[in-house]
Amino acid sequence: MELYKLSAHELRKKLQAKEVSAVEVAEAVYNRVDAVEDTVQAYISLTREAALAEARRVDEKIKTGQAILPLAGIPGALKDNICVKGTRTTCGSKILANYVPPYDATVTRKLAEQDTVIIGKANLDEFAMGSSTENSAFKVSRNPWDTDTVPGGSSGGSAAAVAAAEAVWALGSDTGGSIRLPAAFCGVVGLKPTYGRVSRYGLVAYASSLDQIGPITRDVTDCALVMNAIAGYDPLDSTSINAPTPDYTKALVPDIRGLKIGLPKEYFVAGMDPEVERAVYAAIEQLKALGAEYKEVSMPHTEYALATYYMVATAEASSNLARYVGVGFGYRGEGSDIIAMSKKSRTEGFGEEVRRRIMLGNYALSSGYYDAYYLKALKVRTLIKRDFDKAFEDVDVLAAPIAPTTAFKIGEKVDDPLAMYLQDVCTVPVNLAGVPAISLPCGFKDHMPIGLQIIGKPLGEETILRAAYAFEQNNDYYKRLAPLGRA
């Protein structure tokens, strides 16, 4: 079997057994990239030299008999809104097209400490704003299951890279579903950790109170391995949770007897594709067959989640993105004075969706509207959190769809922002509540993957990993490789 098709845990065994070298693995992945990247368009930039140098260091360690950490020498991709010192970090935006950070994100540092190999920086919707990766200023990534469809967003490049075997694992960021939606569309596993479980230091902010970095992998085992590498308290992130980090691989036992699953009926929205709905119900029935119990639960404020999300996220974004004026860094437009220069920099540097969200956010915060929009959204957010608290009094996890449909065609929704926003209806409540959720494949519709969402209690990553692992091991979706063609 080709090396690039293997999972991280399989590659680790081969590296430890000295069956292959880290350089061979990295080269196999780069050969794969060379072969398919023109079709997939997953990457904004490749970091070939640094990757091979790192692989050689790992080989040296193996050769001299030193112990290597679990992700050592395993090639992965970083979403291009995660800072890597000395490597261009664009956020998929013209405004940061040539921006090279002088510091590492905490996750970057942690991965470097693991001796992982970084293949490149993955494409995304500009500043992580979008559900299809069509908002990137550089390229439109394609879904490896059908290259005429989108990979989902905003971490579309990360998910497409993993699905197309252009990376063994990847990091994405999830503000309203940006890890889980592309994972579902691309038939891979994506985890949005509890807010504060993974440091945000060095993640270019979209919406600070919602953003969270997480893994995108081929299977649940790899998801746990990447979580082990990136999770943990970080004094550089004041919203980071100061709690011990478990060994997530210990949660990987295919036994869910007695697990109580809640089915939030409000997530099965009107207009949902019946085949998606059927697949999700079938998955839940299967979990029941494996020994879990399930019951319907009500989360009455779900219908307000999308509107709440677009108030909170855009308000924070309007402020977070205010720094891009062409003064200290980033794209600078021409102008006769500072105001003209700033305006030009922003108008020319930001894409349409980013400008739309900045406008929305500024409006929500402006005097006279604050109480009606932003403050009200904060109050509804509290109610949504309470829905979760209440549901989790009775159940251990919640199971739901990720999106109402499978991946849509490229260009299908670009002129209809509202239709695009509706893709996030099942994912945004999780970010508003700050709880963890995983997306994993649970079936196909016309060869396109369908995602199952399992939502956990705060810091309940181990429970959702266990449920996901049990489901995965009783199916073979994770073994299927995307065809990289048109359906």
Added chain:
Amino acid sequence: MAYEVVIGLEVHTELKTESKIFCGCSTKFGADQNTNVCPVCLGLPGVLPVFNTKVLEFAVRTGLALNCEILPFSKFDRKNYYYPDLPKNFQTSQYDLPIAVNGYLDIEVNGETRRINITRVHMEEDAGKLVHAGSITKSEYALVDYNRTGVPLLEIVSEPDIRSADEAKAYLEKLKAILQYIDVSDCKMEEGSLRCDANISLRPAGATYLGTKSELKNLNSFKAVQRGLEYEVLRQTEVLEEGGKVVQETRTWDEGRGITASMRSKEQAHDYRYFPEPDLVPIVVDPVWIEDIRKKLPELPDARRARLINDHNLSSYDAGMITSSRAMADYFDNTLKAGADAKTAANWLMGEVSKHLNLSNCEVEDCPVTPEKLVELTKLLDKGTISGKIAKTVFEEMWSSGKDAATIVKEQGLVQISDEGAIIAVIEAVIAANPQSVADFQAGKDRAIGFLVGQVMKQTKGRANPEVVNKLLRERM
């Protein structure tokens, strides 16, 4: 019509913590441009703030010293506005839940004590500095120095309880003294570590409503505060007298022209779009910790002044002057510790010491004549070893050479001559040489003796004991 002046002050003070409020960079003033910076205070993409808890301690100390209530739950908010010295284009500040509220301080103006209420004290980050090539209006470009970005600030907002420019100045002086006493700020207006904006309005005497205010900016010294406010009182009075209306606006004080000028109208005022800072967690303070800080507060100016009046019999004026700065008051207390008589020490402090400090532009903490050395000098004077006049000469020598008083007296032979035998010869010579003055004295012109004493002192190079001289002269005439 008689008008009442209504003034409220917003004071910004830089805290003298070692590091900045949200990163580890140094706060040192005067470093090379853009050397005290890091990704966080430069606001680079992806960075996050980490709150320096030393700032919280300083803020709580200030709140307590200003008789405020410390809020057990407070938070940071973002104040959004675009300005090139603000790298994130928002300032992390406190909006609706500041760290301290409802305080006051008492000021004394023309012998009357007035209580000025303090609305709030809140923490925030400072902005950077724009450096223009040439003049600000003609400059082709501006450079930004981010060294000051993220230096911790407290904003202290008073109620509109101040009734005159003099009161405003007294309030600022008192506030500065308190901040220095509790050691949270250097309060150097010239370095920008103390800044003041003023809201001022007029209303008919006796009215209780508030008139339309103007906000004064660019008040860069105590004198500017006073002059700017005095000018505004005149300007607004004139507007009202002519039947006009004061316009709500921000005005800037032009030091050179001695006037205020309109900067922006109410309509052009910023909409700061405040919202809670999502990158920081709320500030929850432990009441036990607050009490601990309260217990450790040093003696404040009012208490110290009362002590000097009650325990050491100083006049209210002297005690006020000495306690107006902590360093001066500490100097005074150290002279007492070294055994000085309070009144004598106060006279020296407000006389020679202050004079020399002013002349050589020296801070009292750097005074070359230490309290201990000063006390040695005053003891020589008390014992009659040297005369008062000589003492001043000795003090000058102490200041410039750093030697102690006894050494100087010994080296220069300045011991006072009190031995009558040694003085009589001089007196007789002076009487013989000045018959006219002697005649005047004998004719009842008492003043003539002053001249004769002066002559004796001159001939003894100031060393004769003036009391003895006086006594012997009268006996001889």
